[in-house]
Amino acid sequence: MKNIALPKKDDFIPHLAYDAVIFGFNGTELKIVVLEYRKTNHFALPGGFVQHKQNLDDAVYQGVKNRTGLTDIQLEQCHTFGNQKRRDKKVLKDICKVHDHQINDDHWLLDRFISICYYALLNFEEVTLQPDELSDSIGWYSLHELPELILDHKEMVSKALEVLQKNLDEKLVGMNLLPEKFTMKDLQNVYESILQKKLVRTAFQRKILAKDILIRHEKKYTGKAHKAPYLYSFKLV
């Protein structure tokens, strides 16, 4: 096995990390990206560090872009996690062991880290997930079937979902989670996935149409034995 280089200390701001809750919508369900460190059984959110001459937002954008291959990403900051206990030497040592790395107790990656959590919304269909050197498994997980995550990453997911819910009406969240054209039912599915509750179909349709944010296109014939729904796209403001 190749001996992989760890991130170098001097490139990055010490004690500072970011983590991203990357949301995608597969047509039915909300999913997030989780990676597994090679052969360690440790699951984590994708994250990274901030370079000394790099804006925080840009660091996160680059990180998500590298993982997903996409450039059209809606990023929002959720919360900064700064508990002094958020460190776990065992996890990193397990990871290093697999890679035949020696790591000393005073290695900078074993320090206490403050992490800024973001959520990202992007088009599920266009993504090809890229594992990095330290992780050989990266994939989409349903919110209800998450593996156990390291540190406080589970809490990050909760916080991200909470912030996403609050932003839902205001920030036109649907845009990035759906393909360009979609049906009203698709949009309702996105809303229901995010809010984690059923919505009333007729009221939902009425409310969305009243917002005057959609363009109605041709019908979508699915081959099913019932009235075909219209396709919509978002009005670009």
Place this chain on the structure above:
Amino acid sequence: MKNIALPKKDDFIPHLAYDAVIFGFNGTELKIVVLEYRKTNHFALPGGFVQHKQNLDDAVYQGVKNRTGLTDIQLEQCHTFGNQKRRDKKVLKDICKVHDHQINDDHWLLDRFISICYYALLNFEEVTLQPDELSDSIGWYSLHELPELILDHKEMVSKALEVLQKNLDEKLVGMNLLPEKFTMKDLQNVYESILQKKLVRTAFQRKILAKDILIRHEKKYTGKAHKAPYLYSFKLV
């Protein structure tokens, strides 16, 4: 003049700071705490650094407590500011010059800092503001009469107010800004100060009473020639 010690590098996490937008309500208007560095004409939000073995939240709490003398503080995290350009060597050099400090270009305080912004709500009447060693002026400023603030502190104030507005109904913000007993008009003034707009008196009263969060006490006789308002306090949940 006494030569004051600067914070020591090794005590704190480098490149990381917090700043606090401390809100108080003087009965009429919303105010925030701003400090001025001695004889420099530089105004800033109160802030500080995080010790290596200290929770982020605790650091902010301690800082606000030290400045205000209060222990009953409602703290909420607003946003983390991580722009690479948020540094201003001139400011710190001006401050040090006044104190006859020599400061080198590579001093840690001149580095680029990421700052986590919090807002704090507390009882205006109970506060005695404490300037620290580097600032000889600390005071309450109305939101509309803020002096020019260093770095992105003005943006922090905007963000704090925005988050406060969003949290208003949910987090029962009024509690910490008012004395134990208050009139409906006092509470409405708090709401109007935060939302920066006039509210309809009768609708406000109806909405608040419907929430069932207040206890009605005796009337408050102000000596004015009109019906005396009731005093209320918050129900403790």
Place this chain on the structure above:
DNA sequence: TTCTATTGTATCGGTTAGATACAATAATAC
């Protein structure tokens, strides 16, 4: 006693969301 400003509450009208109803329709079964 009258007057004035403010408070507490009730009522009316408009808006919004949930519930229900129903027509339109795309494909299938016959």
Place this chain on the structure above:
DNA sequence: GTATTATTGTATCTAACCGATACAATAGAA
């Protein structure tokens, strides 16, 4: 062709809520 079926788009009814208005109940001054 015609009936059948599931889904969609829209209209209508009702309950909840907010702004606007009205008005009675004061506490003190004139």
